[in-house]
Amino acid sequence: MSDLLVASGLVRAFGSFHAVDGVDLTVAEGTIHSVIGPNGAGKTTLFRLLTGILRPTSGRLDFDGDQIGGKPPDVVARLGLAQAFQTTNIFPRMTVLESVRAALVSRHRRTRDMLSWFHSRLTDEAMEVIDRVGLSEFADVESQTLSHGDQRALEVALALAMRPRLLLLDEPTAGMSPFESQRMVALVQGLTRDMGLTVILSEHDMDTVFGISDEVTVMHQGKVIADGPAAEVRANDEVMAIYLGSEA
Ligand SMILES: Nc1ncnc2c1ncn2[C@@H]1O[C@H](COP(=O)(O)OP(=O)(O)OP(=O)(O)O)[C@@H](O)[C@H]1O
Incomplete structure (x- = not known):
């Protein structure tokens, strides 16, 4: 599987505060990759960097071989990276x-x-x-x-x-009933299975995250503190105990 999206040392500062602080992220084509972390971890800021809504302060962002960091949202969308x-x-x-x-x-x-x-x-x-x-x-x-x-x-x-070739979903099941959540999960799985789409999603519901993801990246205070196959991240006691608390 080839890498569709690669972020290297991505930083976004607001004044002296680094909301995204040196993030490395590699997303393989055709996978479902979740970015999780407590409130304020930097997930939404990271998504805004990926879609071009925000310009990175520093670092590199490659999408299918194109350097997209700092390109405007319409250009990024035309290259095949879209957010719902x-x-x-x-x-x-x-x-x-x-x-x-x-x-x-x-x-x-x-x-x-x-x-x-x-x-x-x-x-x-x-x-x-x-x-x-x-x-x-x-x-x-x-x-x-x-x-x-x-x-x-x-x-x-x-x-x-x-x-798009890569679809970003920011909390796709937020506010949904269990039935609606299941339908959304089935939809996302169908998009990767039938259309070969790559999906990056941010989600607070841990059952959804570990039920759907191939890979999981855990953020905390702007940094990546763990990433890897979903089963490995789930088995990481430190991550679960410190960052996911009672949700795990
Ligand atoms: N435009 C901005 N100006 C200043 N600070 C910002 C700005 N956008 C985000 N931040 C700060 O950056 C940090 C990360 O915010 P972000 O929204 O990316 O986190 P998040 O992981 O998406 O959180 P949540 O799960 O609550 O949505 C927060 O402390 C937030 O206050």
Whole structure:
């Protein structure tokens, strides 16, 4: 398996405070890789560095051979690294189909010159993505009326519309019922199994993390304190006792 993403000595400072403090991270293609750690460990800041929302203060970030550190989010997304964001409240009155079509339009950049064949191709492509996340029966439903779990699935669909090779998910099961969480886990596993997608996720629910991940990286105070195969990290008593506490 080749390495799709490699971060080396990644630092992001806010004034004199290092929210991400010399992080090394290697993510192999086709794997599910979780980044965990207590509140304030630096996970969200790390994700913002990966997607280009934040520029690294120093360090290197390579995605499939391209140095992406400091490149703007649209460039990073076009290279194939996309994050599912909580965006369904931006256009609450759009239907599921309209939302995914809009995301596809932004990828194709053909807004002005859309012939009818392009419209129908776009609809087919959108329906494919909607089907992938299990929302076919809700294609014509306004996104604001979807359940919380289905809204998160739509957010994954909007990211998939960018045809990413690497998908970032920040707490994908937050606020979900156990049933909704199981569906999200199955969706993420299907994306890697069927589409060969690589997934990096941050998650507080340890059952989800160790149920789904190939590799786990543990952060604390901006630094990586452990990483490796999920079973090894889970067996690391020090990590479990000190950093995961009663959640372990
Ligand atoms: N823009 C900013 N300016 C100053 N400090 C920041 C900024 N963004 C994050 N921080 C600080 O960096 C540290 C890491 O925050 P971050 O949100 O990355 O942690 P996290 O691991 O995602 O936490 P959580 O699990 O609570 O979401 C925190 O102490 C936070 O206050």
